[in-house]
Amino acid sequence: MKRFDLDYYITGLKSQNNVVLAQAITLVESKRKTDQEIADQLLNEIVKGSQPSIRIGITGTPGVGKSSFIEGFGSYLIDQGKKVAVLAIDPSSQKTGGSILGDKTRMETLSRNPQAYIRPSASGNTLGGVNNRTREAVLLCEAAGYDAIIVETVGVGQSETLVNNMVDFFLLMIQPGSGDDLQGIKKGIMEMAHGIVINKADGDQAKLAKQSKKDLLSALHLFAPSETGWSTQVELCSALEKTGFDLVWQMVQSFQSAMRSNSLFEKNRSSQNVSWFEDRANFGILQELVDQPKLSALQQELVLKVRQNEISVSKATEEMLSAVKELLT
DSSP states (O other), X not given: OOOOOHHHHXXXXXXXXXXXXXXXXXXXXXXXXXXXXXXXXXXXXXXXXXXXXXXXXXXXOTTSOHHHHHHHHHHHHHHTTOOEEEEEEEOOOTTTOOOOOOHHHHTHHHHTOTTEEEEEEEOTTOTTSSOTXXXXXHHHHHHTTOOEEEEEOXXXXXXXXXXXXXXXXXXXXXXXXXXXXXXXXOHHHHXXXXXXXXXXXXXXXXXXXXXXXXXXXXXXXXXXXXXXXXXXXXXXXXXTTTBSHHHHHHHHHHHHHHXXXXXXXXXXXXXXXXXXXXXXXXXXXXXXXXXXHHHHHHHHHHHHHHHTTSSOHHHHHHHHHHHHHHHHO
């Protein structure tokens, strides 16, 4: 990757240059120490003048039509005068670490729109169906003038708390009559979702989708009231027939207005920043410890003993933590 100075990125983002935006995201994803130093400076500069935006996280079981929905919904938002950035996460291979990164081909129409930016990234080893630099990518997209940021996750079942902790509005997508799918979705994500969209509410499935909406609303009444006072809403949509996007957007806007009226919108973002700091700090501290020659050698030794059943996992952990405490004293 070609190296540029800090001014290059700041100027490019301010001028809403998508080439520079792509380079900036690549910069923050880089593991090179020199790149990380510039990336940290860049993020510190852009956070001071962050633009108003709405961050929307979208999750759902595979096959529910997330990409088709996002393409249609994104196009609808552009028609409403929004600039739309999509951060689409593809699952990484556990064997090779590679990823197909096919979201641009699945959102062909939206990717050609000059008011849209689509960035596919591999999830890597990060839980929650997101990339470990997704938060940084969101900030960079906002600095480049995008006021609607959509984060598409791999799917449900990993750690939706991580996704919810970086967006303003969390949307769960399901299919008509997906009772079996709902059984596999943890209650936590149902409570966490600010809105639920039943996609593919068209053709023969239209009637089934309406019944699914009634069933969902009945089930949601059994949940404890949200601390924010917001009640999860359910809407029907057909990405195929391009219907229901207006209802989904009204739902998002209603949520945003309700949260801003009692300052919960800003408080939520502040809490997310604190969580982000704690995550980065904890990871950095752990990395610094692991890089210590003495600890690294001990870790390799204990790994070998655990593999050969010469020591229990609990005992190995105890020895490792004792070495850490000794190093810190």
